[in-house]
Amino acid sequence: MSTSTNFNQRLILASSSPRRQELIQALGLPYIIRVSDADETVEGKITPSELVEVLSVRKASMVREMLEAEEKHGIIIGSDTVVVYKDEILGKPVDEQDAYRMLQSLQGSTHQVYSGIACIDASNGKHVVSHSVTHVTMKPMSDAQILRYIATGEPKDKAGSYAIQGIGATIVQAIEGDYFTVVGLPLSKLSDLLLAFDIEVL
Template identity: 75%
Template structure:
């Protein structure tokens, strides 16, 4: 099958990290940023949360492109950091970043990433999630503030980026590295098989 005939992947995300990872699959893709509401009500598990938000992001983009006659598979994804039962999303300010990073230092936390794939035309959908355990180094308050001063934690779940300077504060991981970046590529490639899209 020629590349021109491959279904288009439609990434429902403005994240540069996710865009780079989608590009690495070597399949045709386009970006359609989802403006989906990311608020969550009620008591749900982190796994349920990331799956629900991934579906919401992908579904919102499907509605957006209905009039554009675009065919392909829409990919929505959501990532959260969970430590001692608390879900850590993006920090609201530098003090919030410090609170998160102070809590994570010298401990193990989990990163949950949900992925939803929806066929733009038929609405056929598959959704799943992945969990990776991350062990952080113990840091001094000065080190935490120095990291925050770089600006990197600003828009990251849990206030760190493992693919950036945040790599220097991570001791080890157990599971999929790309899950921590924000898009578990191996799991996504398996999910795309549902739509007869083969990466290899």
């Protein structure tokens, strides 16, 4: 019998992302959403894997601080995703020109997507954190195709300026690794981390 039916074992997703909210539903566990406005700036030189882990912990920790005392039960999940190409970390584009620059550089080549994931026990602060990496190869595109994609509005708030689960699927040629890492919440990794809190997804 899984302990996941225990009220204390609900999940608290620290994200406003509709994509992550859809994915958390797939686990079939009780969950609530609490949005963290965590500062995503990091000082000094940091690797992509360190960055997504630091920010995942920061997002989840901020939500834990926001919870009222009577709400402090359950496992808070924080996640962060970045795209990396030739050692440059590509976050969300600041404007359409920035989105164009990113898509222009990524087209016809392979880049890496890093997603960090942190789980924090709301009651005692115990936490685990990890990340996963997926390699994505993007089709060669004409300038007109890039501009039409930007005009859909989809790249606006996405790391690397594309969404693999949207019309952006049409510009991706191949992936090597976990698809959900690219979407922004690696479910396989998350299910492994939840075992540390005696929550069994299956």
